[in-house]
Amino acid sequence: MQPAWSEPPFQPLAADDPREIGGYRILARLGAGGMGRVYLGSTQSGRRLAIKVIRPDYTEDPEFRRRFQQEIDAAQRVQSIYTAAVVDADTRAAQPWLATACIPGPSLALAVRELGPLPVDTVRVLVAGIAEALQAIHRAGIVHRDLKPANVLLAPDGPRVIDFGIARAADSTPLTRSGLRIGSPRFMSPEQARGETAGPASDLFALGSTAYFAATGRTPFGEGPDATVLYRIVHEEPTLTDCPEPILSLVSRCLAKDPEARPSVKQVIETMMMSDTDPTVDWLPATLVTRLDMYTAPLDTDTAPAETPDPPRQSWARRLQIAGVVGGVVLAAGGVATVVRNAQEPEAKAAATSSAAPQKAVASVSASASTPAVKATPADTKTPAPGRYRINRQFYTGSDWILVLNYFEVGKSTLTAYVDYRPRGRTRELTCKDELPTASVLMLAGGQAVPSKGTFCSAHPHRKNWTVKAGKKFTDHAVFPMPDDLRKPFTLEWQPGLSLSGKVRGIVLR
Numbered sequence: 028m029q030p031a032w033s034e035p036p037f038q039p040l041a042a043d044d045p046r047e048i049g050g051y052r053i054l055a056r057l058g059a060g061g062m063g064r065v066y067l068g069s070t071q072s073g074r075r076l077a078i079k080v081i082r083p084d085y086t087e088d089p090e091f092r093r094r095f096q097q098e099i100d101a102a103q104r105v106q107s108i109y110t111a112a113v114v115d116a117d118t119r120a121a122q123p124w125l126a127t128a129c130i131p132g133p134s135l136a137l138a139v140r141e142l143g144p145l146p147v148d149t150v151r152v153l154v155a156g157i158a159e160a161l162q163a164i165h166r167a168g169i170v171h172r173d174l175k176p177a178n179v180l181l182a183p184d185g186p187r188v189i190d191f192g193i194a195r196a197a198d199s200t201p202l203t204r205s206g207l208r209i210g211s212p213r214f215m216s217p218e219q220a221r222g223e224t225a226g227p228a229s230d231l232f233a234l235g236s237t238a239y240f241a242a243t244g245r246t247p248f249g250e251g252p253d254a255t256v257l258y259r260i261v262h263e264e265p266t267l268t269d270c271p272e273p274i275l276s277l278v279s280r281c282l283a284k285d286p287e288a289r290p291s292v293k294q295v296i297e298t299m300m301m302s303d304t305d306p307t308v309d310w311l312p313a314t315l316v317t318r319l320d321m322y323t324a325p326l327d328t329d330t331a332p333a334e335t336p337d338p339p340r341q342s343w344a345r346r347l348q349i350a351g352v353v354g355g356v357v358l359a360a361g362g363v364a365t366v367v368r369n370a371q372e373p374e375a376k377a378a379a380t381s382s383a384a385p386q387k388a389v390a391s392v393s394a395s396a397s398t399p400a401v402k403a404t405p406a407d408t409k410t411p412a413p414g415r416y417r418i419n420r421q422f423y424t425g426s427d428w429i430l431v432l433n434y435f436e437v438g439k440s441t442l443t444a445y446v447d448y449r450p451r452g453r454t455r456e457l458t459c460k461d462e463l464p465t466a467s468v469l470m471l472a473g474g475q476a477v478p479s480k481g482t483f484c485s486a487h488p489h490r491k492n493w494t495v496k497a498g499k500k501f502t503d504h505a506v507f508p509m510p511d512d513l514r515k516p517f518t519l520e521w522q523p524g525l526s527l528s529g530k531v532r533g534i535v536l537r
Contacts, residue, residue: 032133032141036322037067048078048124049117054326060177060190067326068126075129076114077189080122092118098169099125102191103421104429104449107163109156111180111189130187131322133315135241136176142314144244147271152310153179153186154238154277155299160188161234162292165227166452168498172225174233175214176240181311183319212253212260213246217284220257228286234295235281239267242274247282273298409512411536413437422521423529427451432519432531433502440509444519448501457493457501459484481506 037055040046044066046053051068057077058065062085068076085091096118103113111127135153139145145153157179164171171178171191180187212220216232219225239247247265248256265282267275277298280290290298311319416435423430429449436443448457483503484491495501510517513536520530 032137032318032321034137036133037326045080048080049115049120049126051076051078051115051126053078063122067129076126077111077129078124078126079190080124083122086122092123095123100419101167101169103419103431104167105163105169105191106424106429107160109160109185109187110163110191111187127189130180130182130189132180132182132187132319133322134177135179135181135186135237138181138315139176139241139244142312145241146312147242147274149310149312150238150241150274151299153181153241154234154274155296156186157188157234157237158292158295158299160186160191161227161230162296164188164191165230165292170225170227171230171233172219173211173214174230174237175211176237177211179237181315183311183316185310212256213248213250215257215260216286217261218286220260226286227292228289231281231289231292231295232283232286235278235289238274238281239265239270239278242271242278243269247278409514410509411437411513413439416536418531418534420531420534422531425451427455430521430529432521432534435536437513437536438509442507442509442513443504444507444521445502445504446521448495448503450495450497450499452497454494454496457495459487459491459493477507477510479505479507 037057040053040055044053044056048066048068051070053066053068054075055067056064057067063079063081066078066080068078070076081095096116099113099116099118105113111130113125113127115126117124133141157174161171161174169191171188173190174188178188178190180189214233214236216225216229219229236247239245246256247267248259248263249266250256261284265278267278270278277290277295280288281295283289309316414437416437418432418434420432421429422432427450429451431447431449433445433447436445482505493501505521516533516535518530519534
């Protein structure tokens with residue numbers, strides 16, 4: 028019999044827990060934290076997600092919602108096998124929520140509490156994986172600010188870092204201004220403890236504390252009231268007894284008071300990975316591996332029929348979008364007055380190709396032969412009300428660029444698609460002739476092809492070259508005549524040039 032945790036991975040839903048969030052079925056509770064409650068969710072095709080619902084305290088502050096959306100936009104640019112990919116979010120909901128891939132493993136905090144310190148080889152792979160995650164997070168312009176054992180999950184193929192960037196969104200809320208600290212005192216950097224700006228080096232300090240915890244089961248600045256621990260972090264040296272090498276040397280460098288004295292993430296990776304062996308093969312101890320099956324075991328609710336939710340009360344501006352990052356699946360639900368589920372939904376596949384790197388996306392469109400009759404109203408038209416409809420879906424990832432369908436602008440007779448070009452790693456150049464749209468086509472489900480009648484280049488005929496700095500973006504657009512029916516799923520085909528091309532399917536404006 029496999030040993031069980033003192034607390035199960037999934038907790039049953041309480042009477043006041045939601046049964047559906049953003050079109051996703053809620054299966055169980057995963058836990059709760061300072062910023063909200065986390066649920067185990069499921070797409071209509073059965074893929075599991077972790078859905079964090081933000082506490083009501085934060086939702087009353089418009090500044091929090093604005094920052095939360097900014098952090099989500101940045102998080103969706105993070106490309107790493109050591110992070111939990113951001114799948115979907117809604118910052119306009121009564122309680123904002125964020126959905127990520129569900130990682131089949133316990134947190135580092137739970138594993139160490141239940142089983143004790145991890146073996147040295149496991150810690151080496153763990154720290155290197157966290158460092159790679161931080162490398163991708165920092166490259167996207169994000170500082171985690173709350174890296175700790177509870178935000179590191181242990182999966183069979185390596186660690187995953189979660190909740191990056193969320194802490195920053197809460198910095199300017201009345202709660203934080205009135206003294207509620209975002210972050211865990213035992214893993215904070217000195218600059219965070221002093222209330223100063225936390226840069227990437229702050230995450231390296233937290234990495235050092237997390238590595239020491241993994242290797243010893245203790246924190247380097249001890250226990251006690253938060254104020255006492257924070258004082259030690261700022262003014263005293265850490266206690267690093269019983270920490271084996273090479274973990275000890277690395278932890279000592281990461282815990283330097285001066286941010287400039289801490290190692291880079293690249294140096295951390297080089298220090299930890301000193302052999303050519305595959306770091307993901309049998310990286311976890313056997314006592315932990317035997318418990319991983321419970322994270323993929325079916326729940327009673329996995330096979331239960333999905334309930335049909337009440338008709339949504341959102342405006343047309345509530346877009347339906349799910350980025351294709353969990354198993355390569357993207358879902359989009361069609362309909363005007365109700366969201367209709369069908370257990371046998373068709374799946375359509377699309378591929379976005381590039382000479383540099385292929386990108387795949389798959390779209391599923393829900394339909395039903397028994398759709399409830401809806402009384403005709405002025406809103407039941409084939410074209411949504413004029414305005415901006417946010418999509419924020421990545422559809423191309425290459426060695427040089429990431430392309431994100433940002434939003435649509437609906438006019439009286441036109442539909443304009445806005446796409447962000449985000450350079451990877453360094454400043455890059457764009458040339459209208461070679462890179463920007465020359466043959467953008469909007470493909471409707473009914474087979475109608477609507478070519479664009481204007482692009483950014485045609486709007487700026489005298490400006491051919493553009494410089495996009497690292498961490499910034501270039502927003503391009505293409506203007507289309509209004510398609511016949513935007514209630515039906517359609518495909519946007521973006522063809523900027525021979526080196527970049529992609530398709531985004533299953534978009535529904537409602």
